Amino acid sequence: MKLYNKGYIIAGIVVFIILITFPLWYGKGKSSPPTLSLDTPAIAQLKDKRCIEEKSFMRENHMKLLGTWRDEAVREGNRLYTARDGRVFEKSLSGTCLECHSNKEQFCDRCHNYVGAKPTCFSCHVVPGEVNK
Amino acid sequence: MTTNRREFLKIAGASTLSLIVPMILCPAWAKEKLIIPGGESPEAISALRTLKAKRWAMAVDPSKCRADCVDCITACHGVHNVPNFGNPKDEIKWIWLEKFAAAFPGENHSYLGESLQKLRLPVLCNQCANPPCVRVCPTKATFQRPDGIVMMDYHRCIGCRLCMAACPYGARSMNYRDPQPFIGKINPDFPTRTKGVVEKCNFCEERLVRGLGPACVQACKEKALVFGDLENPQSEIRLLLGKRFNLRRRANLGTRPQIYYIV
Numbered sequence: 228m229k230l231y232n233k234g235y236i237i238a239g240i241v242v243f244i245i246l247i248t249f250p251l252w253y254g255k256g257k258s259s260p261p262t263l264s265l266d267t268p269a270i271a272q273l274k275d276k277r278c279i280e281e282k283s284f285m286r287e288n289h290m291k292l293l294g295t296w297r298d299e300a301v302r303e304g305n306r307l308y309t310a311r312d313g314r315v316f317e318k319s320l321s322g323t324c325l326e327c328h329s330n331k332e333q334f335c336d337r338c339h340n341y342v343g344a345k346p347t348c349f350s351c352h353v354v355p356g357e358v359n360k
Numbered sequence: 361m362t363t364n365r366r367e368f369l370k371i372a373g374a375s376t377l378s379l380i381v382p383m384i385l386c387p388a389w390a391k392e393k394l395i396i397p398g399g400e401s402p403e404a405i406s407a408l409r410t411l412k413a414k415r416w417a418m419a420v421d422p423s424k425c426r427a428d429c430v431d432c433i434t435a436c437h438g439v440h441n442v443p444n445f446g447n448p449k450d451e452i453k454w455i456w457l458e459k460f461a462a463a464f465p466g467e468n469h470s471y472l473g474e475s476l477q478k479l480r481l482p483v484l485c486n487q488c489a490n491p492p493c494v495r496v497c498p499t500k501a502t503f504q505r506p507d508g509i510v511m512m513d514y515h516r517c518i519g520c521r522l523c524m525a526a527c528p529y530g531a532r533s534m535n536y537r538d539p540q541p542f543i544g545k546i547n548p549d550f551p552t553r554t555k556g557v558v559e560k561c562n563f564c565e566e567r568l569v570r571g572l573g574p575a576c577v578q579a580c581k582e583k584a585l586v587f588g589d590l591e592n593p594q595s596e597i598r599l600l601l602g603k604r605f606n607l608r609r610r611a612n613l614g615t616r617p618q619i620y621y622i623v
Contacts, residue, residue, distance in 0.1 A: 301515070315401070321549070
């Protein structure tokens with residue numbers, strides 16, 4: 228099989244690959260993941276500093292957990308979540324999550340901004356400490 | 361290299377198969393793997409003291425209402441973060457006052473007693489047993505619970521307003537603008553709504569969970585509002601409806617409204 232214009236074609240493929248992988252390598256090493264602050268009064272008072280589930284699970288899957296909570300609480304009326312270790316929590320973003328993580332700007336927003344996530348949760352669910360200033 | 365017809369068909373067939381086969385086999389890496397570690401526990405649910413019923417309903421006795429009293433409206437709109445846009449076109453209302461002629465157009469005539477003509481009765485979502493809003497909602501954002509409450513899942517509302525067109529009582533309001541700046545004092549225990557979402561009375565579903573009655577019923581000092589389980593023959597509302605003549609708003613439409621007016 229003979230390839231005509233070999234030089235142009237190979238060069239073209241190389242340029243195409245460089246361009247399409249641009250977002251993957253550009254900026255690599257220039258920024259580091261944000262440090263999330265756990266310094267809130269509610270967390271300071273906790274004897275056992277554990278989130279409702281394991282940290283790694285929460286970090287990866289908090290959005291899916293919240294989505295499940297939303298459907299169960301609103302559509303099925305099940306408003307209590309029993310964690311794997313038996314502790315019971317109300318399925319509430321403002322009431323449970325933000326109770327401890329009351330520093331939304333230093334906790335939620337930092338990471339969301341870093342990864343470019345724009346969750347619409349907070350357009351309705353108010354941060355308890357930030358209302359009625 | 362020249363491709364003949366036979367070679368071309370072979371390549372085309374192989375390409376098609378390579379696209380279809382993975383979808384049929386549905387490989388393990390394409391499946392959602394998340395398992396939520398926790399769940400429900402019966403002890404936890406009983407600890408909530410949730411009020412339960414087979415069929416929630418409300419009876420309204422407008423003759424008990426004091427003139428110009430808006431206690432029920434203030435209480436409801438405060439608890440539920442209902443905004444006040446300051447103009448009637450954009451008005452959001454969960455419970456409001458309506459003249460008898462507007463609330464009961466079929467029952468109205470020119471020779472009606474003056475007391476009835478002047479009467480302004482509290483009206484709210486009728487929590488219909490045959491709700492037209494639920495039928496028309498294209499996203500199932502509005503749904504009916506087994507206990508009869510017609511509820512909204514604001515997460516799913518796309519703001520199409522079909523429910524507003526379907527509701528014969530005007531019990532649904534659209535947020536044409538972001539409501540948050542127009543809420544007097546935000547109650548952090550209840551979410552606000554966002555722009556492009558329809559809202560309505562939820563029979564205080566969030567308070568029933570905590571063992572409290574609806575906010576309007578609690579706020580009414582004259583006990584003009586009675587809330588309870590219609591399927592329970594011993595309930596206050598059932599005994600009241602058995603004793604006093606009552607009407608439902610535009611019941612001839614077949615929506616089977618569950619707010620009963622004692623007139």
